Amino acid sequence: MVTVYYEWASLLLRWTHIISGIAWIGSSFYFMHLDAAIKGVPEIPAGKGGEAWEVHGGGFYQVRKYLVAPERLPKELIWHKWQAYSTWLSGFALLVWIYYIGADLFLVDPGVRALAPWQAAAIGIVSLVVGWEVYDRLVKSPLAKNEVALAAVGFAYVTAMAWFYQQVFSGRGALIHSGALMGTMMVGNVAMNIMPNQRKVIADLVAGREPNPEYGKQAKTRSRHNNYLTLPVLFLMLSSHFPLTYQTRFAWAIVALVLVAGALIRHFYNERHAGRGDPWWTWAVAALCMWLAIWISASSAPGGREALGLSPLSRTDLPASAPKAPVQVASIVMGRCGMCHARTPSFPGIGEAPKGIRLDTPRFVERNRYEIGLWAVATRAMPPANVSGVTDDERATLARWVAKR
Template identity: 50%
Template sequence: MLDYTFWLEWAQFAVRWVHVITAIAWIGSSFYFIALDLGLRPEAGAPRGVHGAAWQVHGGGFYHIQKYLVAPERMPSELTWFKWESYATWLSGFAMLILVYWLGAEFFLVDPRVADIPVWAAVAISFGSLVFGWLAYDFICKTRFGDDNTRLMVALYVILVALAWGYTQVFSGRAALLHLGALTATIMSGNVFLIIIPNQKIVVADLVAGRVPDPKYGKIAKQRSTHNNYLTLPVLFMMVSNHYPLAFSSAWNWLIAALVFLMGVTIRHFFNSHHAHKGTPWWTWGVTAVLFALVVWLSSLGPGDEAVGLDEAALAPAQARFVQAPGFDEVAGIVMGRCSMCHAAEPGFDGIGRAPKGVHLETPAQIAAAARQIYVQSGLTHAMPPANLSLMEEAERAAIRAWYRQAMGLASAG
């Protein structure tokens, strides 16, 4: 039987695939142009207005690239815009947010142990924080305070750290770090959609009309592009973190996020300095290693919300129905017998030091809270147990399917 969860899983997979593809395209072009811009050098005999040029070789061919500091004297016959990579990345990422964290809010967004709030409120906070984050950032950038880029970057860092802490007070650890990444990505895409591209269009309109473009538009766009350059690597960490509970389920997950933003600065400083021919600051890797060591140490200080005892009374109504559904006692016995040796506070399987993805399956309440993962991983597929090491039988998988579908109001598996 092909039910709602089946189609939702494939929708998530398809959108995630698009998201990864477009993110590769956006980050690749962004890093390339930053490296190109920093590597430009004055060139004798260059046309008027050319700020710098570079010779590059790739794929067996030579490329001669010139950059105009403001714009050429006349509009070229053909102009390639780099914008859809950013737009498609944000749109697909926002679709993922809806499919995973909004439609699956009871499982992945709301954690009663952190904040017992209704789903509608959690979704409102999720969306509202993205809007607030962009508006606050854009406002600061446009004030006189934002004229000093170093001062502005420090202020942005403080704001992001404060939001990291705030997210951990409202959402599950997994959702908190994911939302911090989504907020940062919203700032980056907002820079492209609302600042960089509109400013470039103003310059193009001036060229078409025969006017001399105002250099301020290029300066503003350059500032926002620089911000994007330093924010990219932390965003990638936040997006990947949802697979690693040592990061998102740590009691210090917000501080881990704060250190990751600093690592983004040190790593990009190395490459930016290298591309600009300003030396090779190897010391940045030492600082990065120390920061990462601190991240690892913080993750060892103690688990966060995942270790808090969860009883049936703490379950959201949507999760409690799985306890009440026919067949739950049988499924609970199956899961505890086949899965809990790894999915435990202290895993008993060799080589497993921590419950995979922070999912604990030692009590009925924990099993109910992870109902959807159990259904997909062990009911619809044979993904769990891995290699069927605990010898889960087909009849047991059928029992899991029947239980989940009963709880979801669907017909039992045939």
Template identity: 50%
Template sequence: MYEYAIAWEWLSFAARWFHVITAIAWIGSSFYFIALDLGLVKRPNMPAGVYGEEWQVHGGGFYHVQKYLVAPTQMPQHLTWFKYESYFTWLSGFLMLCIVYYGGADLFLIDHSVMDLAPWQAILISLASLALGWIFYDQLCRSPVGRNTWGLMIVLYIALVAMAWGYTQVFTGRAAFLHLGAFTATIMSANVFMIIIPNQKIVVADLIAGRTPDPKYGMIAKQRSLHNNYLTLPVIFFMLSNHYPLAFATAFNWVIAALVFLMGVTIRHWFNTTHARKGRPTWTWLATMLIFILIMWLSTVPKILTGATETSMAPATSTMQRRFAANIHFGAARDVVQSRCSMCHAAEPAYDGVNFAPKSVKLETDAEIAAHAREIYLQAGRSHAMPPGNVTSISAEERKALVAWYESTISE
């Protein structure tokens, strides 16, 4: 049975790799077309219906790109669609959500000190939030508010901040940030799947039938594409945040999330303005740095003001965690962890230069050690990933003790 943990870890790695590959493809093409669209130049004597054109050079060749504001007069023989990058990015991300957070709900999704949930309840809340979030956003875009693009984005920002707060009241800090990224990415991918591509298909069908396409479909798709443009960078931040507990495992994590969305706007504003040849608003980088410094301060301010430390994880509650704590080899494994790992993985790390428990993982109590049994087994038992560089000189015999503890418990 212990082989299951290794196979599951490799499945997680494969899904993560797949997700990164598809995300690069989606974000890369999205950023390219945003830059292309903003850089279009109107020149005299362009073909009928052409809004603008751009000359580009890459890979030793020149490219001449023209954009039709609505559609060309007739359907071209070959048309490349940019949609599967978005679909597979979302599908691979959802697969990651299932593997890591649904499969490991007791450890990564649920914090009983935040909300005492059964795994099925937490998973149901997760799924419902993603689905209802898209419905709310879509109806908001279709409402009178949606006629004002910037007014709509302000309302959307307020909704995202509310979701950031809400997620932190339900899940672990790590899961809250991940879900905020998934919530936003679901809106972005659904924009492509439910609005942008269907509208483009209507235009194509009109061309094939010899009808003049209605420009409203392009305008609607353009608005959704603008939202995706400004939401991309925050999504990347939230997806990377699981490696940095200073972002998610703090008292003001939802405020940090709100500020991350603002940084996404300031950074994209610089690129969008530059690509549109409207100058280089360097103030946006100053604003971004100031926001980031504020985020850094918020990550430690409770400790600075009150001297309070983060509370330890709630006692082990799952049947499997109790089995790990009761195993005959647990005593030996606990001795290894406390002597080789807990100087860093503690509420108050004793290792020089380590100020916060890495990834917010604490290994000071029996409950905490039992809760992280699989990670200990994989990181310090079956591999030598931990301790980093073997700085605490863990021996081969001690690693065998960790392996014996995990594998014997799983085999029971």
């Protein structure tokens, strides 16, 4: 029964995380679009806000923006903060659930650094707190007066953190922490800057003082940073399912390229929605970045490119008479993978064949040739942290079998 609870808890946590992330990022996109579309109207002088009309779901909306605050504070004000907080809380819970509780499989790679699980978890948590602090100080420093300089330093900083994570964690753990750091910066912006500034403005209004427009400006800067980070963060959250992204010495470079590509695509839409034209070059540069990322992943995969030639469509069916993998191959795979990838796994803590992949009979081994080529030969992402000690010779045998068409 433990397996059932564990599996369902994993699913429910992810479900919560994805739903709150959609709500948060959706409203971030919405408000950036709205902001860009707002035009001055007679009642709201230029530079103090404006108005936009929208049509949605059968109705027309007239939305007004007051850069500082309206003259009178409305009775009911809708705040947007719990989307952000719930995304972070559910994300952190997932980080603990998968990477800190399962540190020996997913976070620690003895080939990188032989950390005890608690040490790895402590490094992860401290890095998120300190990582936020450094970013926050950067944005408050005089450097921030120059937006381009701040963006360049911010980019170098996140890339450096990705590199640092790669020196201590498994590739997968490094990418998820790079994403978690960016997500923490985004939520920190909401919790430590945007919300407090809005509260100050409201307190001033209630007390009859004129609020300082600086509060609103700061909040807008933070909100713009969040907007540029959304796409890279989403990529990094998905990366753990794709070993080509993280099983390379240059995973940190892939983070850097994805940061540039994601931010450029956001930039395209921000410019377009503001009516400043369509900077199509952003797509070209983003595509170039992604092409580079793909090239890096293939050319630095630890097991070489040879095993990457198979098509997933080459999978065989599994009737009783389906082909079997050669004895030598089957015995390696069944011996090194079968303790987890079996109908009833014997590895402690694994309740059912992970992701439904069974590798406990020669026919299942043959059927999963593509998966074995990708996960165990080219990227060496399996077994996790090489717990069952697959040797280089064994990987070479598997590579020859995978490469044979």
